[in-house]
Amino acid sequence: xxxxxxxxxxxxxxxxxxxxxxxxxxxxxxxxxxxxxxxxxxxxxxxxxxxxxxxxxxxxxxxxxxxxxxxxxxxxxxxxxxxxxxxxxxxxxxxxxxxxxxxxxxxxxxxxxxxxxxxxxxxxxxxxxxxxxxxxxxxxxxxxxxxxxxxxxxxxxxxxxxxxxxxxxxxxxxxxxxxxxxxxxxxxxxxxxxxxxx
Numbered sequence: 389x390x391x392x393x394x395x396x397x398x399x400x401x402x403x404x405x406x407x408x409x410x411x412x413x414x415x416x417x418x419x420x421x422x423x424x425x426x427x428x429x430x431x432x433x434x435x436x437x438x439x440x441x442x443x444x445x446x447x448x449x450x451x452x453x454x455x456x457x458x459x460x461x462x463x464x465x466x467x468x469x470x471x472x473x474x475x476x477x478x479x480x481x482x483x484x485x486x487x488x489x490x491x492x493x494x495x496x497x498x499x500x501x502x503x504x505x506x507x508x509x510x511x512x513x514x515x516x517x518x519x520x521x522x523x524x525x526x527x528x529x530x531x532x533x534x535x536x537x538x539x540x541x542x543x544x545x546x547x548x549x550x551x552x553x554x555x556x557x558x559x560x561x562x563x564x565x566x567x568x569x570x571x572x573x574x575x576x577x578x579x580x581x582x583x584x585x586x
Contacts (some may be wrong), residue, residue: 409454417447434478441475458507465496465503 420443428436441509445468496503529583550557 407454407456409450413447413450413454416450417443419443420446435482438475438479441471441478445471445475461507462496462500462504469493469496537553558579 404443407443420439424436424443427433427439448471449464449468451466452461469489469492473486473492476488477485477509549560551560552558
């Protein structure tokens with residue numbers, strides 16, 4: 389068990405550095421944050437929030453693209469649109485423009501299938517490994533039996549009281565005889581219980 393846990397920890401540590409897009413996304417966010425502080429203090433304007441929201445929007449979009457999953461990228465489109473809409477509203481100062489990201493979100497929701505299909509067929513997604521397919525486990529080559537027939541055990545075991553391990557058959561150890569298999573009959577003294585006193 390310890391070996392499995394250390395192997396998982398090692399794989400997790402090594403997978404952190406395999407996808408450089410996550411680091412790029414964080415770097416872009418910090419660059420936008422620095423620009424937001426610089427432009428808000430230098431020009432004495434209200435550019436801090438628009439630049440901050442634009443940086444967050446790009447950070448989320450690139451982070452979603454780093455997943456390599458079309459559904460993950462699609463899920464990153466919604467916060468991207470809304471954060472860019474907030475940046476636009478803070479930049480212009482006219483809040484009815486918030487209806488713009490609302491309309492774009494509705495359009496993105498209506499185009500789910502074309503967007504995810506187009507992303508899965510895109511060139512940067514072509515290098516992704518195919519999803520793993522799992523085969524169902526079948527114990528024997530016998531055809532499936534109907535439900536009404538009930539469970540019919542495997543006919544391969546040579547006798548009852550045996551089990552197979554590593555291709556060999558072994559006998560189960562003998563079970564000790566239990567003394568109290570059957571419930572005892574109640575004695576007349578046990579049947580007559582005194583009434584509970586309150």
